[in-house]
Amino acid sequence: MLCIKCKSQIPDNSLYCNLCGKKQTATAEKNTKSRGNGTGSVYKLPSGKWRVAVTLGYDSAGKRVYKTKSGFKTKKEALEYIPKLSQSRAKKKTITIYEAYKAIAPKLDKLSDKRRSSYSKSYTRIKHIEHCNVDELDLSDLQAVIDDIDGGYYTKRYVKDLLSKIFNYAFADGKVDRNLVPYIELPPNIPQKEKTVFSKAEVDKLWKSWNNGNKFAGYILVLIYCGIRTGELWSIKTNSVNFEKHVMYGGIKNAKGKYAPIFIVSEIEPVIQRFVRDNPNGTLWNESSVSFYKNWRVFKEEMKFRKELEPYSGRHTCATILAKAGLPEAVIMNITRHEKYDTTLKYTHIDIESTLSRMTEALEKEL
Numbered sequence: 001m002l003c004i005k006c007k008s009q010i011p012d013n014s015l016y017c018n019l020c021g022k023k024q025t026a027t028a029e030k031n032t033k034s035r036g037n038g039t040g041s042v043y044k045l046p047s048g049k050w051r052v053a054v055t056l057g058y059d060s061a062g063k064r065v066y067k068t069k070s071g072f073k074t075k076k077e078a079l080e081y082i083p084k085l086s087q088s089r090a091k092k093k094t095i096t097i098y099e100a101y102k103a104i105a106p107k108l109d110k111l112s113d114k115r116r117s118s119y120s121k122s123y124t125r126i127k128h129i130e131h132c133n134v135d136e137l138d139l140s141d142l143q144a145v146i147d148d149i150d151g152g153y154y155t156k157r158y159v160k161d162l163l164s165k166i167f168n169y170a171f172a173d174g175k176v177d178r179n180l181v182p183y184i185e186l187p188p189n190i191p192q193k194e195k196t197v198f199s200k201a202e203v204d205k206l207w208k209s210w211n212n213g214n215k216f217a218g219y220i221l222v223l224i225y226c227g228i229r230t231g232e233l234w235s236i237k238t239n240s241v242n243f244e245k246h247v248m249y250g251g252i253k254n255a256k257g258k259y260a261p262i263f264i265v266s267e268i269e270p271v272i273q274r275f276v277r278d279n280p281n282g283t284l285w286n287e288s289s290v291s292f293y294k295n296w297r298v299f300k301e302e303m304k305f306r307k308e309l310e311p312y313s314g315r316h317t318c319a320t321i322l323a324k325a326g327l328p329e330a331v332i333m334n335i336t337r338h339e340k341y342d343t344t345l346k347y348t349h350i351d352i353e354s355t356l357s358r359m360t361e362a363l364e365k366e367l
């Protein structure tokens with residue numbers, strides 16, 4: 001190193017210049033010894049002792065988060081300790097969505113009744129991923145969770161906010177390197193639009209794909225023909241399927257959803273029989289919800305489906321077809337297992353032309 005005063009060459013980390021006698025503390029303080037990206041660094045303190053620093057990761061703002069340990073008498077001791085400090089970073093245990101949610105629950109309980117209720121409802125909307133490890137969810141997984149929620153801007157915003165609290169806790173506890181939730185995109189804050197439904201041509205493409213051996217197409221067909229919620233694919237146990245009575249059980253969300261029968265029409269029965277044979281002691285979808293949405297994104301691209309189509313569109317498609325067929329509202333409510341008629345109305349997408357045609361036919365017949 002060079003003396004800060006006379007610029008003569010002196011031994012590295014010298015406290016004083018052996019030629020002019022100038023104290024070299026400033027140089028020693030700034031003389032951080034890097035050992036490569038992520039491998040840790042050591043540097044000497046003004047006290048003469050050495051400190052070790054190891055990067056743990058980066059927070060949501062991109063700021064480096066690191067761990068240090070000081071008090072080493074020599075540089076050699078500090079260098080020898082780097083693997084131990086790095087190892088302590090590597091011994092990161094995972095935490096599930098459920099475990100993180102339970103950990104933050106006491107803080108949520110201190111909020112107002114309205115906010116506490118909103119967070120509670122938000123958690124029911126992500127309950128299908130509660131057993132997923134937080135560090136296994138990437139941004140595309142989190143975006144899919146938000147996109148598939150049946151609700152508008154404010155509903156999804158509360159879910160995003162809850163996920164952010166969960167990820168912040170996991171980050172503070174050393175279970176993830178950063179909080180990805182701020183990067184989730186919410187829909188525009190405009191009046192909620194109707195859910196898109198599958199067209200007949202798109203349903204035909206699904207059947208063709210299924211008949212050509214694509215098993216995933218069958219899951220989307222079950223959503224359409226049974227009118228079930230996406231999360232019910234992994235809540236309905238295959239041993240609950242009764243082919244003699246053409247029903248199955250194991251829904252989610254509300255009392256009617258959980259205990260009312262789910263009807264199996266003859267067209268979809270062979271598809272469900274295949275799932276039962278493949279997983280006799282499992283569920284219709286016997287993998288994680290994250291895996292389902294990853295498969296959907298690949299399948300959607302292969303089928304060249306419209307961007308706005310999502311798995312939940314299958315349930316809306318079923319309700320819309322039943323309404324167009326003229327089934328009474330009460331019957332559609334039993335099939336979709338809604339507790340309120342207003343909810344069923346949101347699921348039936350009747351076009352103006354069809355409505356006017358039926359109205360004209362009825363008036364001409366009676367008047």
